[in-house]
Amino acid sequence: MKVIVLGAGIIGVSTAWHLLERGHEVTLVDRQPDAALETSAGNAGQISVSYCEPWAYKGAPLQILKWMFRKEAPLLFRPQADWQQWRWGLAFLGQCNDKAFARNVAQLVALGAYSHEALRDVVSMTGIEYDRIERGIAHYFTSRKSLDEAAQAVELMRAHGVQRQVLTRDELLAIEPAFRGWGEQHIVGGTYTASDESGDARSFTQALARHCARLGARMLFGRTVHGIEVEGNEVKAVHVSAGSGEDSASNDVSLQADAVVVACGSYSAPLLRSVGVDLPIYPGKGYSATFRILQPEAAPWISTIDDEVQCAMTRMGSHLRVAGTIELAGFDTSLDTPLARARCDLLKRRVEEVLPGVCDTRSEAEGGEPHYWTGLRPATPTNIPFIGQTRVSKLWVNAGHGTLGWTHGAGSGKAIAALISGDRQPIEGFGFLGAA
Ligand SMILES: Cc1cc2nc3c(=O)[nH]c(=O)nc-3n(C[C@H](O)[C@H](O)[C@H](O)COP(=O)(O)OP(=O)(O)OC[C@H]3O[C@@H](n4cnc5c(N)ncnc54)[C@H](O)[C@@H]3O)c2cc1C
Numbered sequence: 509m510k511v512i513v514l515g516a517g518i519i520g521v522s523t524a525w526h527l528l529e530r531g532h533e534v535t536l537v538d539r540q541p542d543a544a545l546e547t548s549a550g551n552a553g554q555i556s557v558s559y560c561e562p563w564a565y566k567g568a569p570l571q572i573l574k575w576m577f578r579k580e581a582p583l584l585f586r587p588q589a590d591w592q593q594w595r596w597g598l599a600f601l602g603q604c605n606d607k608a609f610a611r612n613v614a615q616l617v618a619l620g621a622y623s624h625e626a627l628r629d630v631v632s633m634t635g636i637e638y639d640r641i642e643r644g645i646a647h648y649f650t651s652r653k654s655l656d657e658a659a660q661a662v663e664l665m666r667a668h669g670v671q672r673q674v675l676t677r678d679e680l681l682a683i684e685p686a687f688r689g690w691g692e693q694h695i696v697g698g699t700y701t702a703s704d705e706s707g708d709a710r711s712f713t714q715a716l717a718r719h720c721a722r723l724g725a726r727m728l729f730g731r732t733v734h735g736i737e738v739e740g741n742e743v744k745a746v747h748v749s750a751g752s753g754e755d756s757a758s759n760d761v762s763l764q765a766d767a768v769v770v771a772c773g774s775y776s777a778p779l780l781r782s783v784g785v786d787l788p789i790y791p792g793k794g795y796s797a798t799f800r801i802l803q804p805e806a807a808p809w810i811s812t813i814d815d816e817v818q819c820a821m822t823r824m825g826s827h828l829r830v831a832g833t834i835e836l837a838g839f840d841t842s843l844d845t846p847l848a849r850a851r852c853d854l855l856k857r858r859v860e861e862v863l864p865g866v867c868d869t870r871s872e873a874e875g876g877e878p879h880y881w882t883g884l885r886p887a888t889p890t891n892i893p894f895i896g897q898t899r900v901s902k903l904w905v906n907a908g909h910g911t912l913g914w915t916h917g918a919g920s921g922k923a924i925a926a927l928i929s930g931d932r933q934p935i936e937g938f939g940f941l942g943a944a
Pocket of ligand 1: 772792916
């Protein structure tokens with residue numbers, strides 16, 4: 509089959525790779541000059557199969573209300589005059605109960621396990637290097653109450669087959685001694701998942717895109733998708749901006765295929781809505797800061813989650829990436845607003861606090877080379893992505909991976925390639941879009 513994949517983030521590139529593996533003819537389109545230059549570029553790097561709880565749980569509404577006026581809140585809902593935001597918020601509220609939570613966790617665990625295996629297969633087949641560290645993920649706590657709640661969550665996750673342990677402070681610091689100085693005073697304990705891992709999503713995705721090209725994919729980078737043309741409830745064409753040297757009166761070219769997969773992250777929602785497919789995917793803005801490591805022997809190897817600030821820290825080669833916070837406020841990717849600066853400062857301050865002197869956190873004006881970044885998580889009210897066939901014939905979607913797109917990327921690509929090839933249920937226990 510001829511398949512066009514729209515979007516070359518981790519999800520689109522994994523989709524392309526698995527389609528090629530199955531012998532399909534693939535065209536991959538992205539507006540950026542290379543793969544993984546939007547949300548897949550600067551994330552926390554965690555392959556977080558065993559930390560996959562959805563945002564929506566019984567206590568979330570009250571917690572979010574309390575956070576609403578705090579600039580540094582981990583999750584900030586900033587009301588906009590935007591019906592899509594309010595609709596998404598209402599759907600999210602509908603998920604804030606025990607029954608929905610358990611249902612959502614079960615699906616995320618199923619997708620995570622499938623995806624981890626798919627990632628291992630891709631890595632062993634391609635030999636891609638991406639600063640991978642297979643030492644697990646640790647979550648440390650500075651509040652006894654939060655640790656107790658986390659211990660209860662461990663029990664729940666065990667019921668879903670997730671192997672997560674509760675650790676005392678000493679056990680945690682023995683696994684990751686980098687936090688010893690600060691941690692002995694502040695950490696009260698933690699949890700740990702030995703089978704999780706980390707790595708740089710951008711390096712991985714760009715390398716996999718090159719493998720796709722080698723396998724014969726047609727790569728259309730620097731090309732914006734302007735529209736999907738539907739006739740009689742079937743995709744007729746995809747209109748993309750013309751490349752240099754292409755002769756097109758309208759400055760667009762149209763592409764035809766047997767299947768079109770929309771994998772445009774947060775931008776999938778408006779694109780799909782333009783052809784009557786209405787999916788609740790809303791951008792959840794997050795930030796990261798990447799600092800050069802000055803003391804490699806003192807920097808952490810295990811990727812961690814800091815419960816107090818709700819940020820993740822991951823070693824990526826010679827740098828440390830710290831990432832976190834969520835803002836639900838539309839498609840705003842600015843880094844130079846007071847709010848964005850406050851959130852970036854929070855990440856920097858936390859690194860200075862918990863790992864003093866380990867990284868070069870100086871600003872550019874002070875002679876440092878910090879890299880601050882923001883990206884839009886394609887968030888769904890359930891945290892479960894939409895993978896499958898839309899109600900428009902030949903139109904498929906692989907989007908809405910929210911906070912776990914790197915974790916679920918390989919598996920989501922493999923699953924949609926299987927569905928397009930005719931498999932009905934590639935992941936047991938997962939609800940595919942359009943499945944009978
Ligand atoms: C701060 C932060 C930390 C995170 N940490 C983690 C983590 O530790 N682990 C984890 O699993 N996940 C993490 N995530 C989530 C993860 O990064 C995302 O879920 C994932 O990158 C989404 O991938 P995607 O391919 O769907 O979207 P994207 O990477 O955004 O790719 C979509 C692509 O579509 C293209 N596109 C969009 N519209 C058009 C158009 N009209 N024409 C042409 N091209 C178009 C874009 O250029 C882009 O390349 C984090 C996210 C953030 C923001």
